[in-house]
Amino acid sequence: xxxxxxxxxxxxxxxxxxxxxxxxxxxxxxxxxxxxxxxxxxxxxxxxxxxxxxxxxxxxxxxxxxxxxxxxxxxxxxxxxxxxxxxxxxxxxxxxxxxxxxxxxxxxxxxxxxxxxxxxxxxxxxxxxxxxxxxxxxxxxxxxxxxxxxxxxxxxxxxxxxxxxxxxxxxxxxxxx
Amino acid sequence: xxxxxxxxxxxxxxxxxxxxxxxxxxxxxxxxxxxxxxxxxxxxxxxxxxxxxxxxxxxxxxxxxxxxxxxxxxxxxxxxxxxxxxxxxxxxxxxxxxxxxxxxxxxxxxxxxxxxxxxxxxxxxxxxxxxxxxxxxxxxxxxxxxxxxxxxxxxxxxxxxxxxxxxxxxxxxxxxxxxxxxxxxxxxxxxxxxxxxxxxxxxxxxxxxxxxxxxxxxxxxxxxxxxxxxxxxxxxxxxxxxxxxxxxxxxxxxxxxxxxxxxxxxxxxxxxxxxxxxxxxxxxxxxxxxxxxxxxxxxxxxxxxxxxxxxxxxxxxxxxxxxxxxxxxxxxxxxxxxxxxxxxxxxxxxxxxxxxxxxxxxxxxxxxxxxxxxxxxxxxxxxxxxxxxxxxxxxxxxxxxxxxxxxxxxxxxxxxxxxxxxxxxxxxxxxxxxxxxxxxxxxxxxxxxxxx
Numbered sequence: 001x002x003x004x005x006x007x008x009x010x011x012x013x014x015x016x017x018x019x020x021x022x023x024x025x026x027x028x029x030x031x032x033x034x035x036x037x038x039x040x041x042x043x044x045x046x047x048x049x050x051x052x053x054x055x056x057x058x059x060x061x062x063x064x065x066x067x068x069x070x071x072x073x074x075x076x077x078x079x080x081x082x083x084x085x086x087x088x089x090x091x092x093x094x095x096x097x098x099x100x101x102x103x104x105x106x107x108x109x110x111x112x113x114x115x116x117x118x119x120x121x122x123x124x125x126x127x128x129x130x131x132x133x134x135x136x137x138x139x140x141x142x143x144x145x146x147x148x149x150x151x152x153x154x155x156x157x158x159x160x161x162x163x164x165x166x167x168x169x170x171x172x173x174x175x176x177x
Numbered sequence: 178x179x180x181x182x183x184x185x186x187x188x189x190x191x192x193x194x195x196x197x198x199x200x201x202x203x204x205x206x207x208x209x210x211x212x213x214x215x216x217x218x219x220x221x222x223x224x225x226x227x228x229x230x231x232x233x234x235x236x237x238x239x240x241x242x243x244x245x246x247x248x249x250x251x252x253x254x255x256x257x258x259x260x261x262x263x264x265x266x267x268x269x270x271x272x273x274x275x276x277x278x279x280x281x282x283x284x285x286x287x288x289x290x291x292x293x294x295x296x297x298x299x300x301x302x303x304x305x306x307x308x309x310x311x312x313x314x315x316x317x318x319x320x321x322x323x324x325x326x327x328x329x330x331x332x333x334x335x336x337x338x339x340x341x342x343x344x345x346x347x348x349x350x351x352x353x354x355x356x357x358x359x360x361x362x363x364x365x366x367x368x369x370x371x372x373x374x375x376x377x378x379x380x381x382x383x384x385x386x387x388x389x390x391x392x393x394x395x396x397x398x399x400x401x402x403x404x405x406x407x408x409x410x411x412x413x414x415x416x417x418x419x420x421x422x423x424x425x426x427x428x429x430x431x432x433x434x435x436x437x438x439x440x441x442x443x444x445x446x447x448x449x450x451x452x453x454x455x456x457x458x459x460x461x462x463x464x465x466x467x468x469x470x471x472x473x474x475x476x477x478x479x480x481x482x483x484x485x486x487x488x489x490x491x492x493x494x495x496x497x498x499x500x501x502x503x504x505x506x507x508x509x510x511x512x513x514x515x516x517x518x519x520x521x522x523x524x525x526x527x528x529x530x531x532x533x534x535x536x537x538x539x540x541x542x543x544x545x546x547x548x549x550x551x552x553x554x555x556x557x558x559x560x561x562x563x564x565x566x567x568x569x570x571x572x573x574x575x576x577x578x579x580x581x582x583x584x585x586x587x588x589x590x591x592x593x594x595x596x597x598x599x600x601x602x603x604x605x606x607x608x609x610x611x612x613x614x615x616x617x618x619x620x621x622x623x624x625x626x627x628x629x
Contacts, residue, residue, distance in 0.1 A: 041628070054546070085507060097503045 002172065004153060007134055008145045008160045009167040013039045016143040019163035020045045023145070026159045032146040034138035053122075057115045064110025068103040134171075142166070179471050181609035185601065192598025199591020203276030211262075214269040218582070270343045271579045276588045277342040278578040281333055283592030285430065286454075286570045287600045288326030289447075293455025294319040295386055296419055296448070297486075302389065302412035307623040308482055311475055313393060313615045314608070315463050319455070320386050321607030322600050327379040330430065334375055338368035344578050347436040358512075359436050366436060371429055378422040385415040397617035405619055423448055431570075434577030438516045440505070446497040447573075453490035453535075454566040456483060457559040462604065464552050471613050477550040478629045484549030487562060488539060495536035520572060523581040527568045534565030567593065 010016045016039065023030060030046060043050075073092050076082055076099070081089040088094045120126065138144050149156050153170060160168055208214040298316040301309045337344050346352050347359045347366045359366065389408055396404040424444025432443050440446075460483040466472050505513045520528045538561045548554045575583045615621060 058544070085509065087507075097499075097506050100499060100503065 005171045006147045007169040008165050010143040011166050015164040017045050022163050031148050034133045034144040057111050060114040061107045061111035064107040068106035072099040178612050179609045185605050189598040189602035192594045196591045196595025199587045203588030207273050211265045211269050214272045271582045274578045279588035279592040282571050282574045283596045284329050286567050287596040289451035290458050291320050291322040293451035299412040299415050307620050308627040310618040310620045311624040314613050317390050318604050318608035322603045324383050378426050402619045431573050449494040449497050450566050450569050456486045457562045461559045474625045478627050481549045481629050488543040491539040519576045531565050531568040
């Protein structure tokens with residue numbers, strides 16, 4: 001039997017989280033959830049692993065920190081020592097306080113930008129990409145749970161209908177996609 | 178309801194007793210004449226810390242110009258008689274100041290713990306925070322120390338203005354007579370006005386604390402939320418009053434020990450210091466009470482939030498510290514830069530050590546989200562933060578009062594013991610007076626269910 005997709009639409013984030021918990025308790029696997037905004041606690045309800053983005057962010061910050069030190073040392077000390085305000089211009093350490101704002105900013109810059117780029121790559125997002133959400137309302141005020149199934153889906157429907165659901169749709173999978 | 182156990186009572190009274198003994202020894206062993214002072218200094222040349230700083234001076238000798246400036250500044254302060262004897266007189270004043278300064282630093286530090294907690298409490302009230310009401314009684318317990326703490330400071334200030342010590346060099350009419358800079362400031366820096374201002378701040382802070390506590394307790398047994406609303410209003414008013422008086426307090430009680438120097442963000446800097454140490458104390462007391470089986474409804478979500486504040490405000494403190502340092506270092510204007518030259522030359526270890534304790538340790542230890550939920554991690558970091566901010570206050574007061582004659586010895590440690598004993602006694606005594614849970618607070622349900 002070909003694969004079918006069930007779409008359950010909700011109009012409230014609390015109802016959504018309750019529904020996710022009930023469906024998972026009945027041993028159905030939820031493939032995807034579309035929400036208009038990040039729903040607090042949804043990752044825990046879905047049983048997703050904690051993100052590893054934070055570790056990368058720390059590493060990116062360290063890269064920015066190191067790059068800034070290298071850059072300031074090269075520009076202000078090694079390549080062309082510059083005398084500003086009579087500060088010793090041949091020593092990185094003695095000039096260090098004036099570089100701290102730059103080191104700080106570049107640390108934040110590297111951590112933030114590289115983290116956003118990593119997030120896009122990991123979520124397979126890029127400019128002009130076609131939207132994946134099945135109904136456009138999930139960018140407005142609706143929440144949608146997507147479950148794939150193979151049988152006639154009666155049991156699944158019964159489980160979903162027991163939750164505080166707004167609308168249930170079943171979609172025959174187009175094999176071309 | 179928390180019971181004030183005998184163990185804590187004995188423990189805190191022992192601390193007070195030991196501290197009082199040590200402080201008494203400090204006052205007893207201070208020199209009373211110039212000869213004694215000179216003898217003490219020549220005997221102490223074998224001290225390890227002296228050597229450390231001597232060798233350090235050699236490193237810094239290339240900055241001889243800056244050293245000269247620092248030196249001329251220090252003689253200027255004490256140049257009321259002939260140069261030779263003025264130096265000895267200056268040394269005597271510094272050595273006589275040491276027990277007083279040790280007392281004053283510890284008194285300030287513990288007063289600021291409860292003042293910082295009071296500011297945090299008022300912010301929670303004024304912002305109607307949903308996560309924190311479950312901790313209100315803990316905060317109110319800690320702010321119970323505000324009244325004794327501020328009164329002790331007031332007494333020390335009155336004793337200073339009676340010339341019993343030389344903590345505030347601008348109180349000495351002989352010094353002012355020969356010092357044009359202090360003369361120009363004497364409209365603000367004079368003893369009667371200082372005491373009047375101190376009474377004004379102390380009255381304002383304690384009145385807020387008294388009424389807010391009263392309303393908070395009244396809310397437990399009332400059917401409407403009028404007490405809660407009134408508490409919101411006076412908290413918002415207090416915050417406006419506080420940020421002005423706190424800033425002026427930092428000029429009066431801390432910055433004026435170096436009467437030539439000024440910094441416009443000093444009030445914020447002192448505020449960040451007291452704020453982070455106050456939040457740390459809230460976390461430590463909460464964890465202690467929880468380990469004894471009280472505060473059942475407090476869970477790791479609340480500790481996590483306190484941990485986030487400890488982390489964030491530690492970075493805020495470092496930001497202000499560095500902003501103050503870098504501008505003065507870069508501009509290199511003699512009357513400003515002497516402040517940091519005396520600290521870097523004579524106080525190198527505490528001055529740079531406190532940055533490791535107050536920024537690097539909390540930054541690395543509390544960065545991970547999971548660590549903020551582990552009690553012993555918060556306790557460990559909290560103890561480091563408290564030590565670091567004691568040293569911060571130490572660095573604010575000591576260079577202007579005892580100069581290079583500092584040491585963390587019997588008077589300083591006794592000061593900490595005495596005031597920590599008093600602090601623990603007052604705080605836990607106050608905690609035992611009322612139920613630990615503000616059951617009538619309209620936000621208590623949200624606080625119990627709070628989940629990060």
